[in-house]
Amino acid sequence: MGAHEAGEMHSPGYGGVATVPSWLRPPDNINDLLPGIWAQSVHRGDDGVLRVGGVSVDDIAAEFGTPAFVLDEADFRARAVAFKDAFAAAFQGNADVYYAGKAFLCTAVARWIAEDGLMLDTCSGGELAVALRAEVPPEKIALHGNNKLESEIDRAVAAGIGRIVIDSMIEIDRVAEAAQRHGVVQPVFIRVTVGVEAHTHEYVSTAHEDQKFGLSLAGGVAAEAISKVLANPALRLVGLHSHIGSQIFDTQGFEVAARRLLGLHASVEKNHGVVLPEIDLGGGYGIAYTSQHDPLEPKLLADQLADIVIRECRALEIAVPRVSIEPGRAIAGPSTFTLYRVGTLKDVTIDHGGVRRYVSVDGGMSDNIRTALYDADYSCTLASRGSDAPAALCRVVGKHCESGDIVVRDEFLPGDLAPGDLLAVPGTGAYCRSMASQYNHVPRPPVLAVRDGKVRVIVRRETEEDLLALDVD
Template sequence: MFISDCLGLSDAGHLTIGGADTLMLAEKYGTPLYVMDEDNIRENCRLYKKSIDKYYDGRGLVTYASKAFCCKEICRVAADEGLGLDVVSAGELYTARQADFPMEKIFFHGNNKTIEELSMALSYGVGRIVVDNLTELEILNTLARSLNRKANVFFRIKPGIDAHTHDFVRTGQIDSKFGLALETGEALAAVKEAISFENICLKGIHCHIGSQIFDIEPFEHAAQVMLGFIAQVKTETGYEIEELNLGGGFGIKYITEHDPVEYDRYMQRVAVTVDDTCKELGIRRPFIVIEPGRSIAGPAGITLYTVGAVKEIPHVRTYVSIDGGMTDNPRYALYHSEYECLVASRAGEPREKTVTIAGKCCESGDLIGEGMRIQEVKPGDVVAVLATGAYNYSMSSNYNRIPKPAIVFVKGGKDRLVVKRETLEDVIRNDL
């Protein structure tokens, strides 16, 4: 009935998440409100971990891509489930450390890490630093030398794969701000330089071909390309790269029509490709790392809003104005991302109205969606936008000086606050 397994209906016909009544949550914590089903998050973590353990004989690691949704509590959950963590900034790394996440299981990504961020990663003892370019490699070697230590690194590689997704979230092709190109010889030159540096230990290579991908074939192709590069490095230098990070990008169901690949099916097929390719190339199978983010957090989350005005423009459209918008979910403004929405008090009834859900910002593009199907809706109703667990809170802003919403986790039907709602004092906290 719903796009996510964590959603249901109460006896009163109200939308529930993780067994908790969303109307009760809205009344208790206010709106806008992010709500996450912790049990669903943990189940997704376990599905990935079980699958990688099964198909790679325990020689693999699932790292949660925290850019999808980052706070101290999700770091604690990931650690508790035995996952690694992918961070892309000092802020995400600091959050992980404050949550006591094991530093040796962190992969630090980013196309333009500052000297301060690299120093922070070295001082914290981060497990792997994913180097994006030769400038970063040289800086890192100098920093590591000054600290009398070796930095364990990966290189981010552009495998040249078309992931059949939105141009803004395609990252594996040659024309990308991320990584080193294979076609130009740039990647091989970087490897040769890395293995010559005394304070660099090249552990592996990494690729990420895009986001919200529904096909398995691009992942298989990326694995073949990356393994081919490992074989080339071995042939030309004698150095055998031990680890391979195949990234993330697994699609989720945002709307009914979406048909994402089951995690286990993806893992099985890519593992077969990895094994066959390694045998063909005469190389050992590397330790395999994957980086799911959206597919762990996205389906587990919803956002609750309170409806203000309902404005009908005859023969044009109906605007449903909510008390949030692009400040807590900028994805429609950025990508025209699709969502489904429900009136929380009538979630089981047919969605017979077509509306545009509009945010409260002074911006004509502040929309959650256009042409959205919803139940009969009126001012004061609580509206739930589904599958907002990823890239909503993490991309939120204070545009128009609007405070950011609170985040509530639900576990076993019981709710708890994990991120407080910002106050107006929080908004001006750094003003002088």
Template sequence: MHLRGTQRINAAGELEIGGISAVALAQKFGTPLYVVDEALFRENCRRYREAFGPDNRVVYAGKALLCTAICRLVEEEGLYLDVSSGGELYTALAAGFPPGRIYFHGNNKAPDEIRQGLEAGVGRFVVDNLYELTLLDRLAGDAGRRQEILLRLTPGIEAHTHQYIRTGQIDSKFGLPIATGQALAGIRQALESPNLKLVGLHCHIGSQIFDLEPFREAARVMLGFAGEVREATGWVIEELDLGGGLGIYYVSGDDPPAIEAYAAAILETVREAVRERGLPLPRVVVEPGRSIAGPAGITLYTVGGVKEIPGVRLYVMVDGGMNDNIRPALYQARYEAALANRMREEPATPVTVAGKCCESGDILIHNVHLPYPVPGDILAVPATGAYNYAMSMNYNRLPRPAMVLVGDGRAEVIVARESFADLTRNDRIPERLWK
């Protein structure tokens, strides 16, 4: 297993995170357990902020991992925050996050969500389509507010990643395509909207991307379009938001660029592009989520049954599964793993880690090499900080795991473990069914 952040192997041969044994964490808080390495989360935030400099903005993508404590970390590290639903916005506001530092995303914002954002005073709405432009203009007028917006475009960039997490191509539910003329129509409508102020353009080409060239090309296309818009309308771009998408290490063979290399590539390309087109230098905005939260997270499980089918496969059953990590089933995502209580033992055999949900597809990891597991072992799966808790669910009426923040020998619960009572809290039985 690739160790990162504060992860190390202690004298007892156990995995340690933030100065605490993973075995001790499992014993105290139970499993499955999401663990967040506070020092690594903060370090990733700082590296982004320093790499892009004070004249640009780093906006943490809340969809990757969001709870009130995470919002506090993001604010303390000087980042902005993007939200993509009323629930994410509510979480940010409950944490006291400054609304003026919030970017509100979403391809189908409901009227109530838009009102919620307007009443809170969010700094930017990232408008996804012409319907939203009309709706936001009307609701902003009702609220007596002139709202600053970015217009989300699709630049036609095909990023090399899973088809479900590509978003920059023309055929996407997100944004207004440049190539079809719809983006320019959106610009004109925004400029004619009395209650909206268009300050910039947004795009996002996909997620878990290792190649820097698509990011460079997205910047070139967006600024080329900005030059055409200036000629057609006189509007001059102030803010260029290139979204997120930088990949992280999950398994051997993954070779993601450093945050600093990513920033340098984007900033250099933007400077070149505006110089070629005679545009003023816009503020550059990026929206990292996975590359901040992903490496900082690790999930702990307890091994239960071990089932060997001679000549076929060795199944290792754990007390979680697709309910706390849907990504392998959804994206064919791959992970490494280790036995946190036996870190110094050499891997002996390939195993398939199976979850406890009643689905044949509930397989967390295929063919990972481990020491021969036995019931009671603690399985650690790294790089699970992004999109694991965020996508968790109650399939089979399994309670969602707790999450703890660890650092400097301290472990604190930031999301409580759900109870069985939580599962029925919103259930209702009509009176007639009691008879």
């Protein structure tokens, strides 16, 4: 991409010319919902109004306001169970599914995960606090993180959580010291950087060498960590862990990662006489945000990963260990859409005589930073009514004082879109509320769980009083 003195958004091919991305096509019917990107219960009623869990978005907006994250509870839980059942079948019961809480976590979600028989992966003291408040059985909780505070480690050990994933040589001593203080032997995994370049955005690619996570397989660092853990009586090495990235749509990278991880796993038995019972292949399974995305269904994903693991174990002449995975986005993402209200519209003449329609909504990068951070693509639809108007190419933007405050970079919306209309942006269940901020002192939206015609608040809307309460001067 060529540089432009006014900034990259003015560069040809980025935003300077109102061109349509190759994957985006004008819809045959502007009211149709794109299959695969919405929660299961979402549909458009005869009146053209979007409905979820039997409730119209008009009613949701009237009672709870906008913007709001609207979560289809039945959809979320069905996706979680689908992963659990698929991996149990593919590995003949020898598998665990840890929901990656970083995607979205609150007390209600943690309870759903426990009730539906999944484990829970946390990566901070705050996420661990939510899990413990929700009374998730501690043995079903894992703690990740490249820089766990000593207080976080101590709390995890004291609570009796099932695994702490060691991410550095320093952490080995810290976890062991906490275990000694509490008079326990702490189960641990070692996160291994396996040197796999996942085909995803640089910021969510996590298994190449030049990044902050894990202990490198290259140069023997991971092997050194294994020896150190095995020599410490306060620690019990349960298995090895890898995570290659996020928003991944095939199993090629997992195949390479599994081969390298299982090779190290086999070397532990050969060099130390210890058979590790488990491995963890991480998560990162992609979802459909637009028509360009084609994710794997849980059953196909489970079957393919099982084939990979069994084949590699056979080649290494070792028993197949228990396998863990960590889906987060793939469970939470499609279950939720963000409901916005349109505020202003303007047609802007840009380079070469092109025109782009800017649709401003009452949220933005404070509730969805992913477009600005990752160049993420989203879809959206007019939610409060149907329309017979011709489609217009639009850019949905937020209310923040940033030109990069973009929610949906390119989408066809009805040409008669007007202030007061409701827009719904699907696929926002993962990382949007989790990464939300108070930028420009805009309070964060609520999360509303909808099921069987009823709506309940599971995370309340932040208020200006909440913001002012933090200001103690």
